[in-house]
Amino acid sequence: MKIKLILILALLPLLSLAGGREIYSEFCENCHGFSRQGSLGLPLYSSTIANHSDRYLQRTIKSGRPGRIMPGFNLSDAQVAKLIRFLRAGIKAPKYDTTPIKGNIEAGQHTYEKYCQRCHGVNLEGGQGTGKNFSWQKDAEVSPPALANQGFLYSAEDQMIKHVIVNGVKDTEMVSFVKVFNFNEQAVDDLVGFIRSHEKPFDHEHVIKKIDEPMxxxxxxxxxxxxxxxxxxxxxxxxxxxxxxxxxxxxxxxxxxxxxxxxxxxxxxxxxxxxxxxxxxxxxxxxxxxxxxxxxxxxxxxxxxxxxxxxxxxxxxxxxxxxxxxxxxxxxxxxxxxxxxxx
Ligand code: HEC
Ligand code: HEC
The missing domain is CATH 3.30.310.70 (TT1751-like domain)
Structure with a gap:
C-alpha cells in the first residue's frame, strides 16, 4: 500500500499524463501490472512497445486478441489516444508503411519451424500460459504471443513484424534474429509472408461482452x-x-x-x-x-x-x-x- 502511494506521488509531476494513467488503472492494470511489468498480460514498458505504431496499439486495444486473454475494449478514440500517450511516456511512435511485404511462404515456413516454432507454437498459437507470471513454459519468462491470432494480424503491419524480427524486443526472449542468427533480409521477408498467410477475415468489432451483474x-x-x-x-x-x-x-x-x-x-x-x-x-x-x-x-x-x-x-x-x-x-x-x- 505504502509503495503504491509513493509511486503515485512520484508520478505526479507528470500530470499531463493523468487521464491516461487513470484509464490504465481502470482497464489494464489488473493484467499488465501497476508498473506495467506484466502479469496475466505482457509487459507494456515504454521500451517494449517502442516497436509498435499508434495504429497497432489502437487496433490491439479496441479489438483485443480473441481466444487469448487480451479483451477488446469499448473505449472512445480520445480515451485510447490518452492511454497511448501515457504508455509511451514521451518515446516517439514509429510509423510503418502498410504495403504488404512479399515473401516466399514455403521458405518462411521452413525458417519458422527451425527457429520460431519452439516458442510461438506449431500452429503459431503462442506459448502456453499467458503473460508473465502465468507463463507455464518454464524456459520462457514471458509467454510468447500468438502470431496466428486474428487480432494480432489485424493490428500488426508487415513492416512492424519485420522490425521485431530484425531488432527483437528489448529485455525479452525475443532476440534480434539478424544480430543473433545472421538472418538476411530475404529470410525475414519470407517469415513475414508466412506469418501473414494465416490471416482470415476478422470481425474486429469483437469486444468484451458487458455483463449486467455485480463484480x-x-x-x-x-x-x-x-x-x-x-x-x-x-x-x-x-x-x-x-x-x-x-x-x-x-x-x-x-x-x-x-x-x-x-x-x-x-x-x-x-x-x-x-x-x-x-x-x-x-x-x-x-x-x-x-x-x-x-x-x-x-x-x-x-x-x-x-x-x-x-x-x-x-x-x-x-x-x-x-x-x-x-x-x-x-x-x-x-x-x-x-x-x-x-x-
Ligand atoms: C484480462 C487481461 C488483460 C487486460 C484487462 C488487458 N490486457 Fe493487454 N494483453 C493481455 C494478454 C494476455 C496479452 C498477450 C496476448 C497473447 O498472449 O497473444 C496482451 C497484449 C497486449 C498488447 C500487445 C503487446 C505486444 O507486445 O504486442 C497491448 C498493446 C496491450 N495488451 C494493451 C492493453 C491495454 C492498453 C489494456 C487496457 C485498456 C489491456 N491491454 C488490458 C491481457 C490483458
Ligand atoms: C525464445 C523464445 C522465442 C523465440 C525462439 C522467438 N520468439 Fe518471437 N517473441 C517471444 C516473446 C517472449 C515475445 C513477446 C515479447 C514482448 O513483447 O514482451 C515475442 C514477440 C514476437 C513478435 C511480436 C508479437 C507481439 O504481439 O508483439 C513477433 C512478430 C515475433 N515474436 C516473431 C518471431 C519469429 C518470426 C521468430 C523466429 C524467427 C521468433 N519470434 C522467435 C519469444 C520468442
Whole structure:
C-alpha cells in the first residue's frame, strides 16, 4: 500500500499524463501490472512497445486478441489516444508503411519451424500460459504471443513484424534474429509472408461482452474474523468442496493487513467442476481454485467477498465457456455455501 502511494506521488509531476494513467488503472492494470511489468498480460514498458505504431496499439486495444486473454475494449478514440500517450511516456511512435511485404511462404515456413516454432507454437498459437507470471513454459519468462491470432494480424503491419524480427524486443526472449542468427533480409521477408498467410477475415468489432451483474458478492458476517473463517471452511466441506489447508494460518500468519483491514483468504475447490472448466478453457487455471476473502475493517466489521467468476470468464473470449451453465451453477453453489456458513 505504502509503495503504491509513493509511486503515485512520484508520478505526479507528470500530470499531463493523468487521464491516461487513470484509464490504465481502470482497464489494464489488473493484467499488465501497476508498473506495467506484466502479469496475466505482457509487459507494456515504454521500451517494449517502442516497436509498435499508434495504429497497432489502437487496433490491439479496441479489438483485443480473441481466444487469448487480451479483451477488446469499448473505449472512445480520445480515451485510447490518452492511454497511448501515457504508455509511451514521451518515446516517439514509429510509423510503418502498410504495403504488404512479399515473401516466399514455403521458405518462411521452413525458417519458422527451425527457429520460431519452439516458442510461438506449431500452429503459431503462442506459448502456453499467458503473460508473465502465468507463463507455464518454464524456459520462457514471458509467454510468447500468438502470431496466428486474428487480432494480432489485424493490428500488426508487415513492416512492424519485420522490425521485431530484425531488432527483437528489448529485455525479452525475443532476440534480434539478424544480430543473433545472421538472418538476411530475404529470410525475414519470407517469415513475414508466412506469418501473414494465416490471416482470415476478422470481425474486429469483437469486444468484451458487458455483463449486467455485480463484480463480486459481499456478505456481512455476524461472527468475528477467525470464527467466520472456520465456519466458511466447515460449510465448504459440507458442500463437497475440498478445502485447502491454510499454511499461513498454521504458521500463525493467517491474516494479513491491507491498509486498515485484515484479510484471510479461504481457498477451496471441487475437482469435478475444476476438470470440467479446464477442459473448456485451460486458461481458467489462472483463476481457479475458488476463494472467499474474509475482511475485517478497522471498526471490527467482518465481511465475506466472493468474486463473480462470470466477469473473469467473459475475458477469455471463449463462447463455449461463456454459454456453459456450469460457471453460473458453481457461483450459486458458492453463494449458498457462504449463506449457510453465516446463518
Ligand atoms: C484480462 C487481461 C488483460 C487486460 C484487462 C488487458 N490486457 Fe493487454 N494483453 C493481455 C494478454 C494476455 C496479452 C498477450 C496476448 C497473447 O498472449 O497473444 C496482451 C497484449 C497486449 C498488447 C500487445 C503487446 C505486444 O507486445 O504486442 C497491448 C498493446 C496491450 N495488451 C494493451 C492493453 C491495454 C492498453 C489494456 C487496457 C485498456 C489491456 N491491454 C488490458 C491481457 C490483458
Ligand atoms: C525464445 C523464445 C522465442 C523465440 C525462439 C522467438 N520468439 Fe518471437 N517473441 C517471444 C516473446 C517472449 C515475445 C513477446 C515479447 C514482448 O513483447 O514482451 C515475442 C514477440 C514476437 C513478435 C511480436 C508479437 C507481439 O504481439 O508483439 C513477433 C512478430 C515475433 N515474436 C516473431 C518471431 C519469429 C518470426 C521468430 C523466429 C524467427 C521468433 N519470434 C522467435 C519469444 C520468442
Amino acid at each position: 463480486s458478492f459481499i456478505y456481512t458476517s455476524p461472527y468475528k474474523l477467525e470464527q467466520t473463517v472456520n465456519k466458511l471452511r466447515e460449510s465448504a466441506a459440507a458442500y463437497n468442496f475440498r478445502v485447502y489447508p491454510n499454511r499461513a494460518l498454521l504458521q500463525g500468519l493467517g491474516e494479513f493487513q491491507v491498509g486498515d483491514e485484515k484479510q484471510v483468504v479461504v481457498r477451496f475447490c471441487n475437482f469435478r467442476n475444476m476438470q470440467e472448466f479446464l477442459k473448456l478453457d485451460p486458461r481458467l487455471g489462472v483463476i481457479l481454485p475458488c476463494r472467499a476473502t474474509v475482511i475485517e475493517d478497522e471498526q471490527g466489521k467482518v465481511s465475506v467477498v466472493l468474486e463473480n467468476y462470470k466477469h473473469a470468464v467473459a475475458r477469455f473470449n471463449n463462447e463455449q465457456m461463456s454459454q456453459s451453465s456450469s460457471v453460473g451453477d458453481l457461483i450459486e453453489k458458492m453463494q449458498e455455501m457462504v449463506e449457510e456458513a453465516l446463518w
